[in-house]
Amino acid sequence: MYIKDRTFVISGGASGLGLATVRDLHAHGGYISILDLNAENGDAIVEELGSRTKFFETDVTDTDSVQAAVAGTVAWIKETHKPIGAVIPAAGVGSPGKLIDRHNEPIPLAQLDFVININLRGVLDLIRLCLPHMTTTEPTEPDGERGVIIMVSSSAAFDGQPGQAAYAASKGAIRSLTLVLARDLAQNGIRAVSIAPSYFESNMTAQMSEKVRKSLEKVLEFPKRPGKGEDFAKMVRHCVENVMLNGECIRLDGATRMPSKL
Ligand SMILES: NC(=O)c1ccc[n+]([C@@H]2O[C@H](COP(=O)([O-])OP(=O)(O)OC[C@H]3O[C@@H](n4cnc5c(N)ncnc54)[C@H](O)[C@@H]3O)[C@@H](O)[C@H]2O)c1
DSSP states (O other), X not given: OOOTTOEEEEEXXXXXXXXXXXHHHHHTTOEEEEXXXXXXXXXXXXXHHOTTEEEEEOOTTXXXXXXXXXXXXXXXHHHHOOXXXXXXXXXXOOOOBOSBOTTSOBOOHHHHHHHHIIIIIHHHHHHHHHHHHHHTSXXXXXXXXXXXXXXXXXXXXXXXXXXXXXXXXXXXXXXXXXXXXXXXXXXXXXXXXXXXXXXXXXXXXXXXXXXXXXXXXXXXXXXXXXXXXXXXXXXXXHHHHOTTOOSOEEXXXXXXXXXXXX
């Protein structure tokens, strides 16, 4: 898929990996529709990057809010004539917790719902609402491609990261969904891939304790540093541009495997 003169719908685009992706695709000529809860950051990014960006204050757990953002994006596309090239649902949260705590108390259901509703339900909802606007675009030469869905999984989907039951379940679901979407959307010329980062610098990981961060740093193979937003954004760009990438969940982890104990 071409980046130039296409619109990219990016949830979670106001921070971290999503924001790095916004910057990269914008720098390569894309039009960017940013969906995020954080209006202060979202407005600041649009102010900085200018007219090829649009911000929609969106809660991905609220389908009315997602519908309004998709409708706003479609109205913008009617003005710009830059059809959707990719949907990148990057909004996500972590909320560590075992299913029972050390007092044998079950985790509050609301904590599980919080993670699953953003990381899984919110992803499915955004993709579902964008698809009708992708399947009806003109296919591009030479393969008849119409677009790509690029989801964000995690090492947690592979490595049995301890104390991350809801997070690992949500990211494992994204991994499982990848081939299904690729198969279901093949007839429409739409690809689906997911990227599974390990430990990347972002607001999310800045909230981890010093102890957890230090022990994660010990298990890094090469390079001996956490991933950066730009490393992630480069992979997204490759997923956009390489038509042969389809149906795969790609680990982006510098060979790091999460240990059983931190
Ligand atoms: N940072 C890492 O190490 C890492 C590793 C693996 C996967 N990931 C995944 O990468 C994605 C991006 O995370 P990040 O690390 O950049 O975190 P981040 O906290 O920097 O960014 C997440 C963004 O999502 C937005 N968001 C949260 N809830 C929302 C909601 N209900 N509606 C709309 N927007 C909402 C936040 O406002 C924020 O802008 C997530 O899906 C995360 O699970 C991150």
